[in-house]
Amino acid sequence: MATATSIRKIPSLSGLHHRRNPLEENTFFHPSNSFYVTPSDVILSQVAYDFSADSQPRVAYHRAGPRQEIMYEPSAVKAAIVTCGGLCPGMNTVIRELVVGLWELYGVREIYGIPAGYRGFYSMEAIKLNPKLVHTWHKKGGTVLATSRGGFNLYKIVDAIQHNGFNQVYIIGGDGTMRGAVEIFKEVSRRKLEVGITGIPKTVDNDVGIIDRSFGFQTAVEMAQEAISAAHVEAESAVNGIGLVKLMGRSTGHIALHATLSSRDVDCCLIPEMEFYLEGKGGLFEFLEKRIKEHGHAVLVVAEGAGQEMIPRNESQKQEKDESGNAVFLDVGVWFKSVLKEWWEREHPGELFTVKYIDPTYMIRAVPANATDNLYCTLLAHSAIHGVMAGFTGFVSGPINGNYAYIPLEEVAQTKNEVNTSDHKWAWVRSVTNQPDFEKNFKGQTP
Ligand SMILES: Nc1ncnc2c1ncn2[C@@H]1O[C@H](COP(=O)(O)OP(=O)(O)OP(=O)(O)O)[C@@H](O)[C@H]1O
Numbered sequence: 001m002a003t004a005t006s007i008r009k010i011p012s013l014s015g016l017h018h019r020r021n022p023l024e025e026n027t028f029f030h031p032s033n034s035f036y037v038t039p040s041d042v043i044l045s046q047v048a049y050d051f052s053a054d055s056q057p058r059v060a061y062h063r064a065g066p067r068q069e070i071m072y073e074p075s076a077v078k079a080a081i082v083t084c085g086g087l088c089p090g091m092n093t094v095i096r097e098l099v100v101g102l103w104e105l106y107g108v109r110e111i112y113g114i115p116a117g118y119r120g121f122y123s124m125e126a127i128k129l130n131p132k133l134v135h136t137w138h139k140k141g142g143t144v145l146a147t148s149r150g151g152f153n154l155y156k157i158v159d160a161i162q163h164n165g166f167n168q169v170y171i172i173g174g175d176g177t178m179r180g181a182v183e184i185f186k187e188v189s190r191r192k193l194e195v196g197i198t199g200i201p202k203t204v205d206n207d208v209g210i211i212d213r214s215f216g217f218q219t220a221v222e223m224a225q226e227a228i229s230a231a232h233v234e235a236e237s238a239v240n241g242i243g244l245v246k247l248m249g250r251s252t253g254h255i256a257l258h259a260t261l262s263s264r265d266v267d268c269c270l271i272p273e274m275e276f277y278l279e280g281k282g283g284l285f286e287f288l289e290k291r292i293k294e295h296g297h298a299v300l301v302v303a304e305g306a307g308q309e310m311i312p313r314n315e316s317q318k319q320e321k322d323e324s325g326n327a328v329f330l331d332v333g334v335w336f337k338s339v340l341k342e343w344w345e346r347e348h349p350g351e352l353f354t355v356k357y358i359d360p361t362y363m364i365r366a367v368p369a370n371a372t373d374n375l376y377c378t379l380l381a382h383s384a385i386h387g388v389m390a391g392f393t394g395f396v397s398g399p400i401n402g403n404y405a406y407i408p409l410e411e412v413a414q415t416k417n418e419v420n421t422s423d424h425k426w427a428w429v430r431s432v433t434n435q436p437d438f439e440k441n442f443k444g445q446t447p
Pocket residue numbers: 084085086087117118119148149150151152173174175176177178179180181183202203204205323324326
């Protein structure tokens with residue numbers, strides 16, 4: 001018996017008229033039979049199944065790509081592009097490819113960049129963009145448009161969209177940005193404006209759900225290797241040396257996990273999704289003691305959000321938030337360095353010991369995207385353009401099981417991609433590092 005498939009619906013703008021896709025006449029494209037994507041082309045959310053136990057309906061998303069008919073007259077399009085939240089390798093590539101794609105694929109000529117994130121809609125002058133201007137942007141780290149946190153004022157933003165006559169809005173940002181984009185989409189719908197709203201997920205932490213991974217993540221993992229290698233060299237070259245590396249990852253440890261798996265120099269990886277403890281049987285100190293005895297050194301990788309609840313802080317530090325409302329963390333690396341020194345001094349007074357702390361922070365995200373991420377950014381931008389031109393709104397483009405799909409914005413905004421410490425990947429980390437199974441040891445600990 002065939003299993004039913006439930007297809008996630010993408011909202012469409014209703015007041016626009018169908019017209020032929022100008023790609024038909026574009027001299028660079030020769031649309032063949034399979035060139036256009038049809039409404040029945042879908043991507044399954046899950047490709048691995050236990051078919052003996054499979055009775056649930058399968059979830060599918062509409063496949064991204066050009067449609068034979070579009071809903072905008074290209075000369076009537078006025079597009080806005082905005083980047084929000086922290087930096088991520090590839091932001092400039094996405095902007096570049098949105099501009100070049102709109103211009104070259106569809107003949108759009110009115111394309112604007114909103115400076116400095118959401119606040120730029122209502123407090124700054126939009127910048128007119130064209131392919132010549134953005135030609136080399138993919139070679140630069142950061143975002144030429146500038147970004148910011150906070151400043152989300154829904155009514156002022158939608159008033160500005162309306163006042164400027166923008167009818168396509170491309171919003172590049174992370175989980176917070178996507179939640180803001182949902183609000184904008186709802187308010188635009190409430191006002192019955194024919195404005196296509198699309199989100200392009202950006203997060204160096206890889207914490208946005210549904211999609212395979214976020215752009216720039218692989219570049220960041222690659223950059224993290226340099227820090228880990230340096231920590232390894234420093235630790236190896238000392239007597240009883242510890243190399244300590246802090247990597248980005250506010251509430252998810254994907255960067256630390258992937259950097260650990262690809263480096264093989266790491267003895268222990270600590271992430272926010274997993275509690276750990278220092279003292280006693282099965283604790284971190286016992287493990288490090290053994291490693292240093294066996295190898296003479298150890299390398300520790302810590303995601304910035306790991307162990308935050310263990311760091312002493314005063315009342316004002318407990319309350320501190322950034323402009324977007326995200327909790328401000330204390331430096332787990334600085335704390336670790338001091339507790340490691342105290343521990344060694346206590347256990348091995350007078351014996352040589354060195355902790356070299358490396359904090360590459362912004363160096364892993366403030367770089368241009370690598371080749372793989374650049375290609376990914378291009379496909380994301382083009383997928384977004386095809387979807388908006390086809391009249392879809394309130395959606396996000398992204399790869400699912402290697403194929404590009406359109407996903408409802410609200411679903412992406414609600415879903416968080418966390419490291420699952422019960423799955424194969426985390427077990428693999430533990431098998432590579434041989435680090436303690438803190439979660440299991442916790443249970444065995446006497447209170
Ligand atoms: N729940 C929300 N509703 C509306 N706007 C939001 C919400 N959360 C965050 N924003 C806005 O989205 C923008 C970006 O949010 P934030 O600083 O949290 O970064 P992000 O998009 O999560 O990216 P990253 O965390 O990867 O750097 C800010 O302008 C912020 O005000």
